[in-house]
Amino acid sequence: MDRDERIESVKKAFGAKILGADRVRGIPVVTAAKQDIPAIASHMHRASDLRGTLSLQWAVDLRPRLAAYRIYYLFTLSGGPWLMLQTELYGEDRLFPSITPRIHAAKWYEREIRDMFGLIAEGHPDLRRLVRHEHWPKGTHPLKKDFSWNHVMGRQDGEYHFRQIEGEGVFEVPVGPIHAGIIEPGHFRFSVAGEPIMQLEVRHFWKHRGVEKLFENLTWAEGVSLAEKVSGDTSFGHSLCYCQAAESLLGIEVPPRANYLRSLFLELERLHNHIGDVGAICNDAAYALALAHCGRMKERIMQINDSLTGSRFLRGLNRVGGLSIDLPSDQLDAAALALKKIEEDFTDLSKIIFNNASLTDRLETTGILKERTARDHGVMGVVGRASNIDRDVRRDHPFAAYDRLRFKVPIYRYGDVRARLRVRVDEVHESMDLIRQALENLPVGPITNAALPAPQPGDWALSAVEGWRGEILYFVMAGEEGKIHRCKVRDPSFVIWPAIQFAVLGNIIPDFPLINKSFNLSYAGTDL
Amino acid sequence: MFRIIQKSLKTGIVTGNYPAPTKSERPVPDAVRKKASVFGRSLAIREVDTGSCNGCEMEMNALMNPVYDAERFGIHIAASPRHADALVVTGPVTVNMEKALKDVHAATPDPKLVIALGDCACDCGIFKGSYAVTGPVERHIPVDVKISGCPPRPSEILNALKKLQGRKP
Numbered sequence: 274m275d276r277d278e279r280i281e282s283v284k285k286a287f288g289a290k291i292l293g294a295d296r297v298r299g300i301p302v303v304t305a306a307k308q309d310i311p312a313i314a315s316h317m318h319r320a321s322d323l324r325g326t327l328s329l330q331w332a333v334d335l336r337p338r339l340a341a342y343r344i345y346y347l348f349t350l351s352g353g354p355w356l357m358l359q360t361e362l363y364g365e366d367r368l369f370p371s372i373t374p375r376i377h378a379a380k381w382y383e384r385e386i387r388d389m390f391g392l393i394a395e396g397h398p399d400l401r402r403l404v405r406h407e408h409w410p411k412g413t414h415p416l417k418k419d420f421s422w423n424h425v426m427g428r429q430d431g432e433y434h435f436r437q438i439e440g441e442g443v444f445e446v447p448v449g450p451i452h453a454g455i456i457e458p459g460h461f462r463f464s465v466a467g468e469p470i471m472q473l474e475v476r477h478f479w480k481h482r483g484v485e486k487l488f489e490n491l492t493w494a495e496g497v498s499l500a501e502k503v504s505g506d507t508s509f510g511h512s513l514c515y516c517q518a519a520e521s522l523l524g525i526e527v528p529p530r531a532n533y534l535r536s537l538f539l540e541l542e543r544l545h546n547h548i549g550d551v552g553a554i555c556n557d558a559a560y561a562l563a564l565a566h567c568g569r570m571k572e573r574i575m576q577i578n579d580s581l582t583g584s585r586f587l588r589g590l591n592r593v594g595g596l597s598i599d600l601p602s603d604q605l606d607a608a609a610l611a612l613k614k615i616e617e618d619f620t621d622l623s624k625i626i627f628n629n630a631s632l633t634d635r636l637e638t639t640g641i642l643k644e645r646t647a648r649d650h651g652v653m654g655v656v657g658r659a660s661n662i663d664r665d666v667r668r669d670h671p672f673a674a675y676d677r678l679r680f681k682v683p684i685y686r687y688g689d690v691r692a693r694l695r696v697r698v699d700e701v702h703e704s705m706d707l708i709r710q711a712l713e714n715l716p717v718g719p720i721t722n723a724a725l726p727a728p729q730p731g732d733w734a735l736s737a738v739e740g741w742r743g744e745i746l747y748f749v750m751a752g753e754e755g756k757i758h759r760c761k762v763r764d765p766s767f768v769i770w771p772a773i774q775f776a777v778l779g780n781i782i783p784d785f786p787l788i789n790k791s792f793n794l795s796y797a798g799t800d801l
Numbered sequence: 802m803f804r805i806i807q808k809s810l811k812t813g814i815v816t817g818n819y820p821a822p823t824k825s826e827r828p829v830p831d832a833v834r835k836k837a838s839v840f841g842r843s844l845a846i847r848e849v850d851t852g853s854c855n856g857c858e859m860e861m862n863a864l865m866n867p868v869y870d871a872e873r874f875g876i877h878i879a880a881s882p883r884h885a886d887a888l889v890v891t892g893p894v895t896v897n898m899e900k901a902l903k904d905v906h907a908a909t910p911d912p913k914l915v916i917a918l919g920d921c922a923c924d925c926g927i928f929k930g931s932y933a934v935t936g937p938v939e940r941h942i943p944v945d946v947k948i949s950g951c952p953p954r955p956s957e958i959l960n961a962l963k964k965l966q967g968r969k970p
């Protein structure tokens with residue numbers, strides 16, 4: 274179906290209710306009045322020719338240009354194309370109708386919008402605070418333009434009310450925010466009767482650092498370094514997504530060599546994280562041998578990163594317009610050779626892992642995320658692909674050099690810990706192959722496109738990158754004087770966290786660390 | 802079984818296979834050295850993340866892999882602050898983590914050391930001034946050692962810890 278057909282489908286169903294239909298940098302955008310949003314969004318979600326998954330919902334404070342807030346909805350239709358919906362709230366209007374009763378995936382987004390902008394989703398079934406913990410004073414909405422980035426916050430008393438299950442023999446187990454291992458802070462509240470988990474509530478945003486607000490202080494070039502620090506383990510994925518959004522907005526063409534190298538670095542990041550995860554998942558099933566081997570392989574790859582670029586996390590590489598350093602071919606060849614050894618090493622190890630019956634016993638049927646639940650939440654990435662959700666931005670919205678590289682997207686159906694492990698193991702091999710292809714076909718030429726033109730205030734762009742966890746999204750809007758007006762960051766973890774609450778049901782608490790590890794979501798990337 | 806043994810033999814020993822750190826750590830002040838001396842040659846560490854980007858966590862985790870194997874220097878990670886000799890704190894201390902940090906510090910038995918790890922913990926790094934950040938760490942609890950870097954390499958962290966223990970680098 275071509276792009277205009279998508280708009281036509283919506284127009285046919287809603288006629289005069291569609292106030293505008295436009296294409297912005299190739300993305301079809303439909304505008305409607307706020308009261309029509311739930312019906313139109315629901316159509317985009319359910320109509321058999323669209324079947325959109327809500328991938329992102331966010332707001333922008335348009336002041337000082339316009340005294341209004343705009344709310345955007347991004348749908349990923351079946352097969353990958355995007356369709357956007359938008360509405361505006363004028364003047365003192367602070368209410369918009371919630372779509373959560375019809376589209377489950379909106380539930381955290383609408384709570385986030387309320388916390389950050391003070392805009393209330395009417396009809397939302399759960400309007401507790403999400404990002405703002407209870408001690409934040411009333412009326413603190415950091416992304417409003419009249420809230421200053423360095424505002425010193427007071428404190429108030431308050432208590433968060435967890436969902437409760439009552440009944441004989443039901444008790445609650447609180448875990449966190451500080452955990453036993455070296456992990457990020459988050460709170461998990463289990464309700465159990467006997468062994469099985471009846472309910473889990475995840476409470477996050479302990480690490481909220483105000484990233485999106487900080488972006489608004491920066492120029493386009495400065496933003497890269499902040500994007501690298503959204504989630505350290507995905508430094509390259511985030512900075513790449515940010516740069517692509519900025520490049521698309523500024524109309525900068527990235528030279529081919531930089532595109533190939535970007536693919537290469539993104540795969541390197543995927544490799545060290547996936548290999549580390551394989552070891553850590555096995556370790557949480559008490560198979561420490563795999564952790565030791567994977568730990569040393571991961572370390573080796575990070576040392577390769579370091580020797581190539583001077584950063585174990587591939588930081589300082591991306592810049593708006595391309596890359597900041599070029600690599601001589603002898604260094605790249607040496608890295609390729611080292612990676613080949615690691616691949617053989619890893620193949621040996623995966624045979625050992627999958628031949629171990631007692632390990633398999635722990636992994637199979639543990640923490641099943643059903644396909645239906647995953648779809649309702651808009652889950653994608655490694656976790657989605659283990660639950661039969663066939664999405665991969667590298668294939669569906671090719672970026673960097675992926676349109677010229679060949680790779681398979683591994684899909685598993687069972688949605689258990691083992692399936693998530695398998696997806697990672699398969700992707701390690703695919704990444705190794707991608708790196709080989711990128712090196713074989715690496716074009717010569719410049720690696721950056723210098724000049725940064727100034728964009729028109731109010732212009733925006735959207736970009737997606739398949740990071741090692743899944744789909745990273747950045748929305749950027751230009752402000753005055755070459756500054757960023759708004760930067761919406763979405764790490765895949767934000768989407769997948771609520772789904773974990775369903776994957777643990779019926780499992781026992783001692784299996785939670787294993788299930789959690791098989792998801793391995795970012796807390797920093799969620800909390801921002 | 803045969804495969805596992807074969808794998809171990811083929812791999813050999815990897816401990817110590819890392820480039821020596823190029824950055825030299827600041828010398829440990831005498832007072833801190835004295836405070837650390839009661840722990841002798843062992844150090845139980847509780848890691849507390851107060852809003853890091855998780856880069857510092859990854860490098861702390863790397864310390865425990867077979868390549869750095871910090872355990873060979875008696876450094877291990879305690880599961881609870883009650884078992885810890887030292888707190889390693891990462892991140893700029895967010896508004897939401899401030900109380901948890903103070904609680905953990907209070908729960909750690911005396912004598913104790915506090916190590917601020919990474920630029921964020923030392924001076925809030927890129928997050929300095931944000932409405933959501935109340936750090937740095939030393940604003941809330943006394944800090945004995947600062948290890949800078951974004952993130953510091955594991956070899957640098959290990960060197961700093963060894964220095965604290967009074968070992969040769």
Ligand code: SF4
Nearest residue numbers: 853854856919920921
């Ligand atoms: S110092 Fe750097 S790596 Fe460490 S938490 Fe801060 S931003 Fe992340």
